[in-house]
Amino acid sequence: MHDHQTTHEHHSTHADGHASRAMALSATLHCLTGCAIGEIAGLMIGTALGLAAGWTVVLSIVLAFVFGYSLSTLPLLKGGLTLGAALGLVLAADTLSILTMEVADNLVMVVIPGAMDAGLVNPTFWVSMMVALSVAFLAAYPVNRYLLARGKGHALTHGLHGDEGAASGARRFIPDLAATTLAAVIIAFMLGGLVVSVADEMGAAPSSSGHAARKNS
Structure with a gap:
């Protein structure tokens, strides 16, 4: 009886750990995607408007938060929340994760020679x-695991996501964007x-080489 209970607790703990890792992975991928979209969009806009590098970075960070929050908000709206x-x-749920990503991401971009000045x-x-972004993912994943273990982060939104059957009215048209997709x-x-x-x-x-050859001749 004792062995059976111990085995059951072991399997339960293993399952909980697997679920926690899966949730942390999904949360991190969502944040990463939002950050990537925001940063690339920020660079495109900054380049098109001729903004200085510093202002382009600021714009990219702002858009990273906007897109990161948006991707996490959509499934909650579909689930019926206002x-x-x-x-x-x-x-x-997402602020600390996105902030961690942005700090790690921008530090790497600053460290890599020429990265901040390179165009699209x-x-x-x-x-x-x-x-x-790979470094940002590795930095944010343990943060999400830590938050989930304490009932914070994406644990706050877990179970509130909608599905096709539950959504009604205009909410049915909100896209269901899986983290892997x-x-x-x-x-x-x-x-x-x-x-x-x-x-x-x-x-x-x-x-360029052809032009130089013609010039030399």
Whole structure:
């Protein structure tokens, strides 16, 4: 009897640990996706408007928080919460995670030579962003685990997400964005950006050498 109870408790603890890791992974991926979208959008806007590097970084950080909060708010709205209630929960659940990511991400971008000055068609930007976001993920994951273990973070929103059957009215049209789907889209986008920037550099190199050859002749 004692052995059976001990085994049951062991399996229960193992299952709880697995669920906690899965929740932390999902929470971190959601935050990471929001941060990536915000930072890339911020750079695009900053470059288009000709903003100084410092203001572009500020804009990217602001948009990272906006998109990070938005991605976490949508499923709560679909679950029936009001916008005010959903935002209140998301602010409490995601702020520390996103803040951790932004600190880690921007530190890496500052440390990598040329990363802050590279444009969207520069391979240095995309490689640096991939490295920075990977470090940000590794930094934020244990933070989310810590919060979940204490009933905070995404533990506050767990169970409040809606589904297709429960949603009604206009809430039915709120997209159900799984963390893995979001991560796959962002990875594909960043790889696409890297490929385009590498192709642009390869196309520019022959043109430059050809121009130099014609000038020498």
